Amino acid sequence: MKFVGEEDFRHQTPQKIGVLICNLGTPASYRTKDVRRFLRQFLSDGRVVEIPKIIWWFILNGLILTLRPSKSAKLYKSVWTKEGSPLLVLSKKLIQKIKLISGDHCEVELAMRYGNPSMEDALLSLKNKNCRKLIVLPMFPQYSGTTTGSIFDEVTRVLSKWRWVPSLNFINSYHDNDDYIDALADSISGQIKKISPQKIVFTYHGIPKRNFDLGDPYQCYCQKTTRLVAEKLNLKEDDYMTTFQSRFGPAEWLKPYTSDTMEALPSKGIKNVLVVAPAFSVDCLETIEEIDQENKEIFLKAGGEKFTYVPCLNDSDGQVNFFKKLIDKHSLVLK
Numbered sequence: 001m002k003f004v005g006e007e008d009f010r011h012q013t014p015q016k017i018g019v020l021i022c023n024l025g026t027p028a029s030y031r032t033k034d035v036r037r038f039l040r041q042f043l044s045d046g047r048v049v050e051i052p053k054i055i056w057w058f059i060l061n062g063l064i065l066t067l068r069p070s071k072s073a074k075l076y077k078s079v080w081t082k083e084g085s086p087l088l089v090l091s092k093k094l095i096q097k098i099k100l101i102s103g104d105h106c107e108v109e110l111a112m113r114y115g116n117p118s119m120e121d122a123l124l125s126l127k128n129k130n131c132r133k134l135i136v137l138p139m140f141p142q143y144s145g146t147t148t149g150s151i152f153d154e155v156t157r158v159l160s161k162w163r164w165v166p167s168l169n170f171i172n173s174y175h176d177n178d179d180y181i182d183a184l185a186d187s188i189s190g191q192i193k194k195i196s197p198q199k200i201v202f203t204y205h206g207i208p209k210r211n212f213d214l215g216d217p218y219q220c221y222c223q224k225t226t227r228l229v230a231e232k233l234n235l236k237e238d239d240y241m242t243t244f245q246s247r248f249g250p251a252e253w254l255k256p257y258t259s260d261t262m263e264a265l266p267s268k269g270i271k272n273v274l275v276v277a278p279a280f281s282v283d284c285l286e287t288i289e290e291i292d293q294e295n296k297e298i299f300l301k302a303g304g305e306k307f308t309y310v311p312c313l314n315d316s317d318g319q320v321n322f323f324k325k326l327i328d329k330h331s332l333v334l335k
Contacts, residue, residue: 018131183318
C-alpha cells in the first residue's frame with residue numbers, strides 16, 4: 001500500500017491544531033442526477049442502512065434509486081436558494097465566523113460526510129497546513145452510529161492511508177453541554193413570550209427502533225437535551241414533548257412520530273404549537289420542507305391554528321460562541 005507522505009517538510013515549521021467540522025452533506029444541485037448520486041453514497045453507508053449488502057444492493061439500485069431521486073429533487077428545488085443548498089450555505093457561514101475568532105495556532109475546515117467538500121479533501125487541506133493535532137467536531141449534538149459513528153469511520157479510513165497520523169480528539173456528542181443548552185434555550189425563549197404556545201414540540205431526526213434496541217444511545221440523548229432545555233426555560237411537564245421525524249422505509253422507527261403527533265394534537269385541544277429541531281445544527285431540507293412546510297400543513301389541516309417553527313442555531317452568535325468554547329476546551333487536551 002502506498003501511503004500519503006510529506007512534501008517540503010521542515011522541522012522549524014510551527015505545528016498547528018486542525019479542526020474538522022463535519023455535517024451530513026447535500027446534493028451538488030437539485031437536479032435528479034445529482035440527487036441520485038448523493039442518495040447512492042448516503043444510502044450505501046452500512047452505518048445508515050444495516051441490511052445485508054447483497055440484499056440491500058438490489059433494493060437500492062433496483063427500486064430506491066429508480067423512484068426516489070426525482071421525488072427528492074422536487075423537494076430540494078423547493079428549498080434551494082440563489083446561493084445553493086441551505087445546509088451547505090449555512091454551514092459555510094458558521095465555519096467562516098468560527099475562523100474569524102480562532103487563533104493563528106488553529107486551522108478550521110468544513111467537510112461533508114457525503115458530497116462536497118469531501119472529508120478526504122478537508123483533511124488533506126489541514127495536513128498541508130501542518131496540522132499535527134486534529135479535533136473532529138461532527139455537527140450532530142446527539143450521538144448516533146448513523147451519523148457521528150459514520151463520521152468516525154470516514155476519518156479513520158482517510159487517516160489510515162497517511163504515513164504520519166496526527167493526534168486525534170474526536171468529539172462524539174455535546175447533547176448536554178451547558179453552552180449548547182443555553183443557546184437552544186435562548187433561541188426559544190423569545191418565541192415563547194411572543195406566541196404563548198400551548199405545547200412546545202422538540203422534533204429530532206429519527207432512527208430505526210432496532211438501532212436503539214441494539215445499543216445506540218441516540219434516543220436517550222435526545223430526551224436528555226429536551227429535559228435540560230425545558231428545565232432551563234422552567235417549563236412544566238405538560239408544556240412540551242419529544243417526537244421523531246424523517247422515517248424512511250417500512251420498519252418501526254423511534255416514536256412518537258412527528259407527523260402523527262401534528263395530526264393528533266388539534267383533536268386534543270392543542271392548536272398553538274412551537275416547534276424546535278435541536279438535532280439539526282443548521283436548517284436544511286428536513287427542517288425547512290419537512291417541518292415548516294409539510295408538518296405545518298398536516299397540523300393546520302387537522303384543525304390547528306398557529307404553527308411556529310424556531311430556526312436552527314445556524315450561524316447565530318450563540319452557536320458560534322458555543323462551538324468556539326467547545327473547540328478551545330478540546331484544544332487544551334492536545335497541547
